[in-house]
Amino acid sequence: MRLRLFVGALVLLGVALPLAVPWLKTPFLLALSNGLAVLGVAVLIRAGQVSFGNAMFACLAGYGATYAARFWQLDALLLIVVGTALAALAGALVGLFMVRYRGIFFGMLNLAFSMMLFAILGKFGAYTGGTDGLRFERPAFGFVHLDRDGFESALLAVALLLALAAGWCVQRYYRSVSGQALAAIKTNETRLEYLGISAKRIFWGGYILAATLCGLGGTLFALTQGLVTPEMGYWVRSGELVFVAILGGSSHAVGAFLGAFVFEFMKLYAAALLTGMWQLVLGLILIVMVFVAPSGIYGLLSRLLGQRPRSVLKAR
C-alpha cells in the first residue's frame, strides 16, 4: 500500500513539477523515454540475460519515425505508433536468431547487431544523414499544430500516460504464465522443457516486448529532440540502458523510471558542476549501489517503505 502511495506521489510530481518549472519538461521527457527503453532491458534481465545492443531498437524506431515525419508528414501520435511498430517487427526478426543464445553470447550478439546498424547509418549518409543524423519539422499533435512549448507539454502528457500504461502492462506480464516462465529461464531452462514449455518461444516473446519498449522510448526521444543520429544506437548507449536498469532495480517496472530520472538529473548536474568528469560520478554511484543496494533504488525504497520481504519474482 505504501508503495502504491509512493508511486502515486511520483506520478503527481511528474505532472506538477514541469507545470511549475517549465524548463523541466525536456529533462522529464528524456527521462521518461529513457525509462521506457530501460524497462525493455529490465524485461531481459528478468530472464537473466543482459543485452549490450538494445539501443538499436530505440535507434531504429527513431529513424523510422523520422522518415515517416519527413516523407508523409504524419501526426506525432501516428509517428509514435509507426516507430514502436517498426521496433517490434525488428525485435521479432532479430529475436528469432537471438533466442538460441544465452549469457555472454547473447549480450555480444546484440552488440554486434547494434554495431552493424550503427555502421550502416553512419556510412550511407545520402539516405541517413551520416553521423550528423536527420532532422525533421515539429509534427502536428492530435492534428493540431502547436508551438514548441505546447508541443512539449502535450508530448510530456502522452509520455507520462504511456509510461504508466507500459509499467502496468509489464507488471501484468510478470504475473502471467509467460512472465513467470521468462523468470524461470534464469534459473532452470531444462526444467521448463520437461514441463512441456518452450523456453525459446517464451524468451522470444520477452525479446519482442523488450524491443517494443525500447522502440517506444526511442520514438519519444526522437520527437523530443526533433533529431536522430546513429549515436542513439551506439553500444555505449546500450550500456547506459543496462547501467540505469541496475541503478533503478529490475524487480519492478517502477525501478526503470526511478533509475532513468536519477540518471538524467545526475548527468545534468554532474555535467554542469564537474565538466568532463561526470562519468566518474556515475561510476562511483554504481559501485556504491552494487555494495549498498544490489537490488537498485527500487529495492532500497521498498526496504525503507517497510515492504514485506517476499520472493524476488513477486510482481504485484
Add this chain to the structure above:
Amino acid sequence: MRPALLQTRGISLAFGGVVAAQAIDFTLSHGERLAVVGQNGAGKTTFINICTGHLKPSAGTVHFDGHDITGHSSRSITRRGVGRTFQLPQIFSEHTVRECLLLAASSVGRRRGFWVPMEEAVDANEVDETLELLQLSSRARDVAGSLPGGQRKLLDVAMALVLRPKLMIMDEPTSGVSSDEKHELMRVLMRALDERGVTTIFVEHDIDIVRCYATRLCAWIAGRVAADGLPEQVLSDPAVVRNVIGE
C-alpha cells in the same frame, strides 16, 4: 488389448567407443512399479534420456502408449504424458514452492497468454492438492532454493506430478538423501504416485529401497538389460550379484 505403456525395440546408442545402450528390447505395462539397478556407467540414465527425448538413439524405436516417440523432443514427450525427475532436483530456485507448481501446472492449464495471471491460468486446487499429497503445504510460500535436499526431491516430483502424467520416470529419487530419510521419502512418493495411478520407473542404487518399493526389477549391465523380473528373482541372479550388488 491395451497396448504396452512403454515399449522399446532395439534401441542403441554409443558415445565414441563407449556403448551406453545395446539393442534394448523393453516393455512396461500400465500400473507397474519398475526399479532399474546397475553400476555407474551401465546405461541406466542413457536409457531414461532416450525415453524422455533428451538423447536420440542411433537405432531402434520407442513407443509410448501406442505412439512412436522416437527422437521426439522432451517437450513433446512430456506433453504425451511422461513425467521425469532428476538425480539433482531441477526446480526454479528463485520461485516459491507454490509458484513452481503453478508454473508447472500452467503447461496443462486452462488459459495461457500475456494477460492471464498465473493463478487464474491453472487449477489452483490441483496445485494445492499436490502440495498436500507430497507434504509440502507448510513450505508453499518458501523460496524453492531454500528447501533441504529431501524436500527438493519432493518438489521435483510434485512439479512432474501436477502435469498428470501416465508414466513417471525418476532418476535416483533417494540420492543425496540421508539413509534415515530415504524410506520416509519413498513412502511419500509412492503413496502420491499410487493415489494418482501413475506407472513408475525409478533408477535406484539402494537395494533395500528396491526390495521395499518395486514390483519389478531390471538390472542393467554394460548397456544391456541383463535380468528382468520380480525383485527377489533378479537379486538372486548370479550375474546381478556379481556385477551389480557386488557381493
